[in-house]
Amino acid sequence: MLSEKELEGISEQFKKEIEKIDSEKTLNEIFNRYLGKKGEITCFFGLIKDLPPKDKQKFGAKLNTLKKDFLEILEKESEKIKEKFNSEKLEKESFDVSAPGHKITKGHLHPVTLVRREVEQIFRGMGFESIEGPEVETEWYNFDSLNVPKDHPARDMWDTFWIKDNNGQKNLLRTHTSPVQVRYMEKHLPPIKIIVPGRAYRHEATDASHEFQFHQVEGLMIDENINVANLKAILLNFFRKFFKKDVEIRLRPSFFPFTEPSFEIDISCMVCEGKGCSACKKTGWVELGGAGIVHPNVLKASGLNPKLWQGFAFGMGMDRLVMMKYKINHIKWFNSSDLRFLKQF
Numbered sequence: 412m413l414s415e416k417e418l419e420g421i422s423e424q425f426k427k428e429i430e431k432i433d434s435e436k437t438l439n440e441i442f443n444r445y446l447g448k449k450g451e452i453t454c455f456f457g458l459i460k461d462l463p464p465k466d467k468q469k470f471g472a473k474l475n476t477l478k479k480d481f482l483e484i485l486e487k488e489s490e491k492i493k494e495k496f497n498s499e500k501l502e503k504e505s506f507d508v509s510a511p512g513h514k515i516t517k518g519h520l521h522p523v524t525l526v527r528r529e530v531e532q533i534f535r536g537m538g539f540e541s542i543e544g545p546e547v548e549t550e551w552y553n554f555d556s557l558n559v560p561k562d563h564p565a566r567d568m569w570d571t572f573w574i575k576d577n578n579g580q581k582n583l584l585r586t587h588t589s590p591v592q593v594r595y596m597e598k599h600l601p602p603i604k605i606i607v608p609g610r611a612y613r614h615e616a617t618d619a620s621h622e623f624q625f626h627q628v629e630g631l632m633i634d635e636n637i638n639v640a641n642l643k644a645i646l647l648n649f650f651r652k653f654f655k656k657d658v659e660i661r662l663r664p665s666f667f668p669f670t671e672p673s674f675e676i677d678i679s680c681m682v683c684e685g686k687g688c689s690a691c692k693k694t695g696w697v698e699l700g701g702a703g704i705v706h707p708n709v710l711k712a713s714g715l716n717p718k719l720w721q722g723f724a725f726g727m728g729m730d731r732l733v734m735m736k737y738k739i740n741h742i743k744w745f746n747s748s749d750l751r752f753l754k755q756f
């Protein structure tokens with residue numbers, strides 16, 4: 412029956428349900444329950460025609476007001492839901508512009524590269540150009556042109572990795588940077604002042620200071636009158652700049668097929684400053700490479716006349732320079748990719 416009490420009851424009930432609205436879905440459910448085709452208010456409108464005439468107008472007006480109020484309330488709720496949805500969306504999409512960004516970790520140079528660059532810079536200061544040569548070398552450049560004939564016992568000093576023959580030419584991984592001397596002299600007339608930093612390979616057992624792949628720096632200075640005094644002066648100047656200390660050097664008589672006379676280059680030990688310690692095996696000296704006056708046969712093999720030109724050459728272990736400079740006790744660290752080691756540079 413349509414009565415005032417009934418309408419009040421519905422109004423109360425509606426207000427309670429409104430509080431439960433939390434989404435578009437519950438809003439639609441409530442709309443349908445009251446104002447939909449079969450909604451309670453809609454049904455009440457259907458009952459008006461059965462009322463006595465005096466009540467028709469009264470309830471008609473009341474129902475209209477109720478319907479209008481309900482619609483208004485639902486409209487407001489719908490707005491609220493939209494607002495909530497938008498702000499949630501915004502919150503999801505937004506980000507804190509003041510938050511610290513992801514740090515881009517920058518790489519840095521390997522200690523061998525750092526030393527290579529420093530060596531190049533010091534020699535450049537003395538007028539030397541830095542040259543590169545191939546790591547896969549021919550037997551001719553690696554041995555024969557350097558006055559190391561086939562079957563000569565001196566070849567045993569540089570046991571190496573041979574590579575498949577190429578048109579009868581034997582190839583190998585170069586055992587030293589010395590072949591670049593010949594390659595350069597073939598194409599350039601003296602005066603020549605070059606250094607050759609680069610990798611070299613040897614088929615040998617590894618220990619604290621030997622790897623099958625390592626780095627050397629070769630030096631070559633050729634002119635009309637270059638002699639051992641020049642060699643010593645250049646080396647001394649280099650070591651003093653490189654170690655930033657008053658290093659002493661010692662040229663010890665030795666043998667290399669590509670130089671005559673030949674020397675081992677020793678420097679005073681950086682660790683004990685020449686007094687004698689375990690790093691220098693108590694001698695006070697550390698061997699860093701070989702040197703000498705370029706053999707006439709090497710000049711000839713390069714197309715230069717030994718009666719017109721002479722000069723010195725040297726070859727140093729670059730890894731050894733790095734180890735002395737940074738006091739590194741084992742060559743294995745260089746290729747270990749161990750970040751605890753690498754991050755120190």
Ligand code: DAH
Pocket residue numbers: 586587588589629630667669670700701702703704723724725726727
């Ligand atoms: N190439 C030699 C080696 O690896 C080092 C060397 C000695 C280089 C004497 C030279 C030199 O240029 O004159 O054992």
